[in-house]
Amino acid sequence: MMLFADPLPALADAELDYLPGWVDAALADSWLQALVEQTPWQQPELFIHGRYHRTPRLTAWYGEPEARYRYSGKMHEPLPWTPLLDEIRQRVAKEVGQPLNAVLLNYYRDGQDSMGWHSDAEPELGRDPLIASLNLGGSRRFDLRRVGSTRIEHSLTLEHASLLVMRGPTQHHWQHQVAKTRQACAPRLNLTFRLIRFPL
Template sequence: MPLFDAPFDLPDAELRYLPAWLDGATADRWLARLLAETPWERPQVRLYGRLHPVPRQVAWYGDAAYRYSGLTHPPQPWTPLLAEIRAALEALVGRPLNGVLLNHYRDGRDSMGWHSDDEAELGRDPLIVSLSLGGTRRFDLRRVGQTRIERSLLLEHGSVLVMAGATQHHWQHQVAKTRKPCAPRLNLTFRQVHPQP
């Protein structure tokens, strides 16, 4: 994998951050198209016996279904734009990517809770290639089993964050709610899914 700018080192993790992977004009164009063209969904998850809507809008594209948070997401076919983005990111990391989860954070009330991307279909050492478009949001990391935030990173418009190796075994991450004004943000997390029998 190419070496990117690394704002911090974490033990038992392989993280790389490229803050300006995309030029501003391309990032703006991709953001506008994806916001307009994506058939967004807001699925419900069951917590403590009650159904709650996911606190953001989502869409799954890929070559196979993807299961997380107790939900199975059938894949939508690749659009020309998503196929173009996928090819560029595959060239960047030197590995195949066959699915992408799009998360739309409409404002600071939309969020992603603490989790690790450690589903069985992502393989032993999952590769997550995350492209951020739109408003800057804070990305927090903590040790699995701990409550204290160890590191935070501001994910900027046009940036790429790569999580690989043993990262998902030892670390959790979140995008927390915030009361600070923030522009809408899209996060495209590309991955390699290995369908389970």
Template structure:
């Protein structure tokens, strides 16, 4: 591994952070290009009989077979752009695994967020690897044990950092990007994963 690799030691989890995975100049260039060329959407989810817009913008890219369903929404993949194909290749080489889809989340300000969840959908397999690349502004990433309310660990994800979650992490832990009143710069988050065909 050519990068500084920082393990995050939590029980029943495999987490590591590569803070400087992408150099600052590269991270800024990718942020600006992805922001400009992505056809952002803001779908709604149904909770308790009411429709609520997702509190961020998103887009799903992937191989043709990599349809992905979460929160009751099924995303058909957009075809890889040259830039996203290049980033996927680099991330895949870093984590040592093939990856066939990426979810782009655009957090426009501190009121855009991601609620508590685990990436444990059946099409991701038993012990999924999720590689999360942060670009733009830094945001706090919280973790808690499933079945508990208290935040047990938080880390700031700086631009250019790659957070890798693997092993049994999604079985035992949930994560979120909470709303904040602090002034924060816009952030892009690219979460790469391997979507498997369900038999």
């Protein structure tokens, strides 16, 4: 079974679906503008290898009141859903066939904003978490590597108005990143919807 619209082979121990043009580009444009303007962006400091570092992107966490989430050593209390985010959530939930009770917004202002290697495998996400990633704005390269490996095995360009869905055992066997780039790129907004199964 072909799991990517791009000419990429299927990945062992992974279930991924890439849906380019998931929404109309004009609607995606309006979502992008509204969310960038209305979101109370934060740039938290993370304690990594004995030093504090500012997150190399802007973030916001929304969800149901119980959808607290710990990642990068910090507890994130959800902001309440806005009408727009709730509308987008319902569309995504219908597409993936399961409820979603939280979303992490990451705003990459330019090519120097990035996301390091990680898996979305926190205990509160349950055994085989579904992560639905909506991409708005500039295209960025999304890299995948096996857990325990340092070699990028596959890369995918995430385009405006596209949806990437990761499910099943993917997070146990694979890591992903959005690397820094010196290439000129437009600002990108990424919304990763998820279901917090075991609230903290």
